[in-house]
Amino acid sequence: MGRGLLLTSNLPQLQNLIKRDPIAYKEEFLQQWTHYNSVREIFKFNPDEQAQNFRELVTFISQVSTCYPNETKDFPSHISSLLLDNYGSLSSDMRKTLVQNLVMLRNKDVISSLQLLKTLFPLLPRTTSSTLRSSIRKTILSDIRTANLRTHNHKLNKAVQAMLFSMIEQGMASEIVGDKGKVRAAGHTTDIQGGEEAMWAIILTKELWKKGIWTDAKTVSILSLGCLHPTAKVQSASIHFFLSSEDEEEDSEKEEEDIDVKALQHRREIKKKTRSGDNKLRKQLKTAKKKKQQKAQSTPNFPALQLLYDPQTFAEKLYDILNTHDKRFSLEHKILLMQLLARVMGVQNLCVLGFYTYIVKYLTYKQLRVPSILVSLAQSVHDLTPPDALIPVIRKIAHEFVHPGVASEVIAAGLNSIREVCRRQPWAMEEDLLGDLIEYRKSRDKSVTAAARGLLRLYREVNPNILKRRERGKEAAMDTAKGTQPLPYGHSAEAAVDIEGLALLEDHLSKLREEDGVSLDDEDDENAWEGWDEDSSESGSESEGWVDVEDDNNELVISDSEDEDSMKGRGEAAPKTDSGETTKTSLLATTKILTPADFALLNDLRLQAASKAAQGGSSQAKRKLAELESSKRSNGGPNEDAFISENDILGPRKKAKADYAERMASIQKGREGREKFGSNKGKQKKEAPSSSTNREKARNKPIMMILSSGAVRGKKKASLREKQQKLRAHIERAKKARR
Structure with missing residues (x-):
């Protein structure tokens, strides 16, 4: 007991x-x-x-x-x-x-994991404790990551993705009230707080994508559905996923606000000055500068944009939301929608013609955040965009931005935006308008001159026929005399018969083989893939191995030589090669499997050949070198040129005044490798280097400085007794000196 x-x-x-x-x-x-x-x-x-x-x-x-x-x-x-x-x-x-x-x-x-997640998912939007909410979030992410550690757990992933879809779809029938995060249920007159479950579904899906656990099309479908959610907060979180691929920590409560640099400096001035306060301020300013640079250099999430399901319907729904609720959204939210719609159109080569009619009303230099709007306009254009839809837009930009009544920065922005649009669709420019725009190359402002010259240089390359004869340049005039014509709208160039720079790679590998005895057998090819291969399961594909393609009728015939012969027979020109590259056709692509390391070496060889060609002074070779260097820095995908920044629109500007820290850094840099600064007077004539005394310096002072000194004024006010004492002391010192 x-x-x-x-x-x-x-x-x-x-x-x-x-x-x-x-x-x-x-x-x-x-x-x-x-x-x-x-x-x-x-x-x-x-x-x-x-x-x-x-x-x-x-x-x-x-x-x-x-x-x-x-x-x-x-x-x-x-x-x-x-x-x-x-x-x-x-x-x-x-x-x-x-x-x-x-x-x-x-x-x-x-x-099981599914039983646990079915309980934890509904708790996230209902939990008010930040500690418990953070614990539930980490538990969900770690459980899914553990389940997909060795191989993809498709059964669990499908069930969890279905739950996330249902969490977002619960509020899809609500009516949009505005961008304050509230929705109104259909058929009800009272406002309800919506979007919490959808917001957590978006946060978790973004985290799983960022950690590389989910990288398939279903994950992108969940986030694309969030872009169409009636709650503006959910829309914003989903849109940011497609607009930027940088790793950012999502706050479930609210988004992290930007650091106010001026407020920090003002607070430092009015508070007590301490060394710890200076160090703290320096760290905060460094963090703010780093965040600003990351925000300016953020790259788009290109893989997610490519995995969109039915992108045309998605783009049309985005435009309907933007157009229908134009007065309900704030300008910041409308710009987010414009940027996403423009990037989807640019990457997928879509045409949503109503977007160009909608954006015209925002194309004025007095419009807030007009550089971002101009960037969205340029990114939405591609070679399949109808020129008739762009001509009114370019006219509006020229009318609002490019005229003598505005500042030079406005003119430069207008010319740069027109250049970016025409770079993607050259047939959107009118001949008379182009002649007026390139006249600004004679402006006294450097930014305007550079913008106008860039527009002139563009049309010298893509369509010199609409330029006047004296403005075409030497190379464009020679091409026009040969009968070279630009491709009309809707026509595509001939298929490529070779890889640019492949002949350079072949010559380089042959030299290595002769000098060092490097072999190109299969074993070396396998070693060349080390560190470059990717797991096929992470790309979202469930298929493994090779796929057998049956050729019943023997219709599959691939021959580079036949393509070359047909081009020669039609009298067409061969594809252009890089400046400085040999024009011979390499057979390396048919005898060797090229690895990512080979392509990286190929790009380096093209860059070296272009730099040698640019030393000859050719402007075309210099432009080619600049393009290769830019592509190497960006290291982007095949559609990297579809994305531009606000700096491309604003153009080169005057350098801003350096702050105290930058000035001190410049001063310290100038002192490197130099002797300690200071006067060398009196140091060379003495055995022990030293400076002159204060008494020696006083002998050479100007008389006007001496008259107002304390010593002289003291002599004038001295009493008779003090004068006698000084005289007696002087006599005694003189006697001692004579001894």
Whole structure:
């Protein structure tokens, strides 16, 4: 009897004994299990009564549940139902205890990952504790990551993605009120707070994409559905995923605000000056500068844009939201929608003609954030965009931005934006308008001159026929005399018969083979792929191995020589090669599998050949060298030129005044490798280098400085007694000197 009472009152001791010998202490466990069921029934009606006892019993049963699986088979469902049905009436300690024990059951493999996630997902939008919310979020992410660690768990991924889809779709039927994060349910007159579940679905999906756990098309579909959600907060979070691929930590409460540099400096001026305060301010300013640079250099999420399902329908829905709710959204949110729509159109070569009619009303130099709007306009244009839809837009830009009544910065922005649009669709320019625009190359402002020259240089390359003869330049005039004509709208160039720079790579590899005996066998090819290969499962493809292609009718014929012969027979020109590259056709592509390392070496060889050609002074070779250097710095994808920044629109500007830290850094840099600064007077004529004394310096002072000094004024005010004492002291010093 004494032993039973001791075990009943001391659950940790009973837990230890049960883990050692479950069979011997089964009766004591059943006693505690009966007690747990009784307390649970009481707890449902009165959660405050016996809360501490109930928490201890739940923890005890969770620890020993693996010892008695048949008796505790309903225990996980008890915890899940309490969390889902009675979450609002539970205390914070009880919520934390139930969640921790449910996670413990998952770690002991008592429940599956799907059972755990079905309980935790609905708790995220209902949890008010930041600590518990962060714990639930980390648990969800770690559980999914562990399940996909060795191989993709498709069953779990499909179930979780279905839950995320349902969390977003719950608020899709609501009506948009504005960009304040509130929606109104369809058929109801009262406002409801919506979008919390959808917001958490977006946050978790973005985190899984960032960590490389989910990189398939379904993940992109979840985020694309969030872009169409009626809550502006959910829209903004989803849009930012497509607009930027930089790693950023999402805050579930609110987005992190930018650091106010002026406020920090002002606070530093009015507070007490300390060394720790200076160090703290320096770190904050460094962080603010780093964030600003990252924001300016953020690159678009190109893989996600490529994985969009039915991008034309997606773009049309984005335009409908932008056009229908134009007066309900703020300017910042409308610009986000413009940027996403423009990038989807540019990457996927889509045509949403209503977008150009919509954006015209924002094309004025007085419009706030007009550089971002001009960037969106330029990014939406591609070679398949109808020129008729762009001609009114270019006219509006020229009318609003390019005239003598505005500042030079405005003119430069207008010319640069017109150049970016015409670079993608050259047929959108009119001959008379082009003649007027390139006249600004004679302006006194450097930014305007550079913008006008860039527009002139563009049309010398793409369509010199619409330029006047004296403005075409030497190379364009020679091409026109030969009969070279630009491709009309809708026509595509001939298929490529060779890879640019491949002949350079072949020559380089042959030299290595001759000098160092480097072989190009299959073993070397396999070694060349080391560090460059990617797991096919991460790309979202479920297929493995090679796919056999049947050729029943023997219609699949590939021959580079036939393409070359047909081009020569038609009298067409061969594709242009880089400046400085040989024009011979390399057979390396048909005899060797090129690895990413080979392509990297190929780009370096093209850059070296272009730099040698640019030394001859050819402007075309210099432009080619600049393009190769720019592409190497950006290291972007095939559609990297579809994305531009505001700096491309604003053009070169005057250098801003350096702050104190930059000036001091420049001063310190100038002092490097130099002797210690200071006067060398009096140091060369003495055995021990030293400067002159104050008495020696006083002898050479100007008389006007001496008259107003304290010593002279003291002599004038001295009494007769003081004068006698000074005279006597002078006589004594003179006598001593004569001795």
